[in-house]
Amino acid sequence: MNEQAETYDDWIYDQVFGAVLEQRLIPGAKLKESELCEVFGVSRTIIRRILLRLSLDKVVELRPNKGAVIATPAAEDVRQIFAARRLLEIGIIEDTCKHCTTADTQVLKDIVTRENAAIQSGDRSGAIRLAGEFHVQLTGVARNKPIQELLRQLVAQSSLALALYEAPGHLLCVDDDHINIVNAVAGGEAVKCRDLMAHHLEKAEAEMRLDAPQDNNDLKSVFAKVIEARATA
Amino acid sequence: MNEQAETYDDWIYDQVFGAVLEQRLIPGAKLKESELCEVFGVSRTIIRRILLRLSLDKVVELRPNKGAVIATPAAEDVRQIFAARRLLEIGIIEDTCKHCTTADTQVLKDIVTRENAAIQSGDRSGAIRLAGEFHVQLTGVARNKPIQELLRQLVAQSSLALALYEAPGHLLCVDDDHINIVNAVAGGEAVKCRDLMAHHLEKAEAEMRLDAPQDNNDLKSVFAKVIEARATA
DNA sequence: CTCCAATATATTGTATCCATTTTAGTATTA
DNA sequence: TAATACTAAAATGGATACAATATATTGGAG
Numbered sequence: 001m002n003e004q005a006e007t008y009d010d011w012i013y014d015q016v017f018g019a020v021l022e023q024r025l026i027p028g029a030k031l032k033e034s035e036l037c038e039v040f041g042v043s044r045t046i047i048r049r050i051l052l053r054l055s056l057d058k059v060v061e062l063r064p065n066k067g068a069v070i071a072t073p074a075a076e077d078v079r080q081i082f083a084a085r086r087l088l089e090i091g092i093i094e095d096t097c098k099h100c101t102t103a104d105t106q107v108l109k110d111i112v113t114r115e116n117a118a119i120q121s122g123d124r125s126g127a128i129r130l131a132g133e134f135h136v137q138l139t140g141v142a143r144n145k146p147i148q149e150l151l152r153q154l155v156a157q158s159s160l161a162l163a164l165y166e167a168p169g170h171l172l173c174v175d176d177d178h179i180n181i182v183n184a185v186a187g188g189e190a191v192k193c194r195d196l197m198a199h200h201l202e203k204a205e206a207e208m209r210l211d212a213p214q215d216n217n218d219l220k221s222v223f224a225k226v227i228e229a230r231a232t233a
Numbered sequence: 234m235n236e237q238a239e240t241y242d243d244w245i246y247d248q249v250f251g252a253v254l255e256q257r258l259i260p261g262a263k264l265k266e267s268e269l270c271e272v273f274g275v276s277r278t279i280i281r282r283i284l285l286r287l288s289l290d291k292v293v294e295l296r297p298n299k300g301a302v303i304a305t306p307a308a309e310d311v312r313q314i315f316a317a318r319r320l321l322e323i324g325i326i327e328d329t330c331k332h333c334t335t336a337d338t339q340v341l342k343d344i345v346t347r348e349n350a351a352i353q354s355g356d357r358s359g360a361i362r363l364a365g366e367f368h369v370q371l372t373g374v375a376r377n378k379p380i381q382e383l384l385r386q387l388v389a390q391s392s393l394a395l396a397l398y399e400a401p402g403h404l405l406c407v408d409d410d411h412i413n414i415v416n417a418v419a420g421g422e423a424v425k426c427r428d429l430m431a432h433h434l435e436k437a438e439a440e441m442r443l444d445a446p447q448d449n450n451d452l453k454s455v456f457a458k459v460i461e462a463r464a465t466a
Numbered sequence: 467c468t469c470c471a472a473t474a475t476a477t478t479g480t481a482t483c484c485a486t487t488t489t490a491g492t493a494t495t496a
Numbered sequence: 497t498a499a500t501a502c503t504a505a506a507a508t509g510g511a512t513a514c515a516a517t518a519t520a521t522t523g524g525a526g
Contacts, residue, residue: 043510043511045509046510046511048478052286056286064478066478067477077378080380083377083380088321143313144316146317146390147317150317150383150387153383267506267507276482278480278481278482297509298487298507299487
């Protein structure tokens with residue numbers, strides 16, 4: 001992971017979240033506390049604290065007495081998450097334009113550069129992560145901490161959804177949306193920003209396969225076709 | 234408290250939050266874990282989990298190795314919180330109008346009724362709590378769970394701010410904003426809703442004394458006047 | 467052989483214990 | 497008397513131990 005986390009807690013949080021993005025942990029996967037303890041060399045006290053945070057961010061689901069699993073947002077959930085992002089990100093971008101400094105522009109361009117590098121090197125999870133970081137950082141330019149924090153949560157959920165619903169191979173083509181947004185923001189072109197962001201978010205949502213159930217875990221659906229073929233044969 | 238919390242955790246959370254609204258716990262007040270343990274008859278494990286949740290909702294501040302205190306949002310923080318609320322609540326109200334059923338209307342009217350009863354009986358904290366519940370419930374009508382959850386967080390922070398910055402005695406006069414909003418929503422008058430909500434939120438923010446520091450704890454500011462008077466005499 | 471019940475194992479939930487850090491108190495000295 | 501260093505008490509942070517619950521396994525009956 002390329003993030004420098006402040007505390008060890010944050011680092012573990014990031015490692016788990018990163019494993020979700022890399023699809024080494026798929027939705028529905030069980031997160032056994034004792035295993036996480038061994039992996040990270042800490043006691044259950046720490047692990048349980050991190051699982052609580054992850055659950056509040058809707059990245060994992062905490063089932064009472066039955067342990068934690070990676071969340072499986074339904075298609076409708078994802079639509080709502082993106083609707084929320086549109087509300088926040090389009091609503092705030094005018095302020096973003098107003099407050100954007102050259103230092104902000106530089107940070108954003110740097111993220112886009114690293115994002116494109118990740119895409120070209122086939123680093124899917126890195127690309128998802130950096131795309132998320134871009135949106136959070138961009139929103140932070142508006143200098144409204146609560147909104148940035150709320151967006152951080154939504155982006156975490158979006159990233160999980162992306163890892164779940166996006167067709168593999170997709171998202172590995174560089175597109176200019178992010179850099180175009182940076183330039184429009186740096187130029188203070190509020191109206192153009194709004195349009196770019198609106199189209200970008202719509203495109204991002206449209207690229208996901210929210211129709212196909214995508215149940216990687218449900219063995220029945222995975223093997224449904226072969227079973228049926230055998231039955232009719 | 235009039236909330237029926239699902240779990241004991243939630244109930245304790247609510248009790249602490251309620252104490253903040255009642256100003257029995259003022260910003261800066263220390264939350265000693267062992268005392269909370271005694272009060273609620275649970276171990277520190279539980280208390281620490283609840284303090285973590287409260288800190289993620291920015292109601293308490295968790296200072297490493299130095300314990301938890303009630304958060305003291307600065308005036309600028311409060312402005313940002315209200316800016317965030319305007320973004321969410323005004324942005325979502327069109328959807329609220331679209332989806333509002335008669336059952337929704339009834340629930341909302343009931344809350345307003347209880348809120349006015351609280352105001353007239355001088356129950357300040359109950360009024361603040363019910364006002365918050367009204368906004369969260371109203372937003373929930375739009376059927377977007379993430380947005381409702383984000384607003385819940387903002388409302389919690391607003392309520393703390395209200396308890397901090399609102400002039401005592403204020404807010405104890407019934408006004409018709411909430412019931413007017415319910416009626417406009419029930420009537421599907423999207424544009425009118427937008428205006429009512431915009432004015433309502435502006436009024437709510439304006440009623441707070443964000444200029445006066447209001448540091449109840451800072452003895453220097455509390456005694457600043459008498460000290461200065463003595464010095465010049 | 468399959469299904470169900472009983473038992474055994476494993477996992478989660480909570481309380482407690484120990485180590486570390488902070489805070490309060492006290493005494494000593496300039 | 498004021499300031500500071502030192503000591504003692506208390507609070508927090510983390511790990512562990514114990515209790516409650518869920519899951520897996522085994523044995524038996526149909």
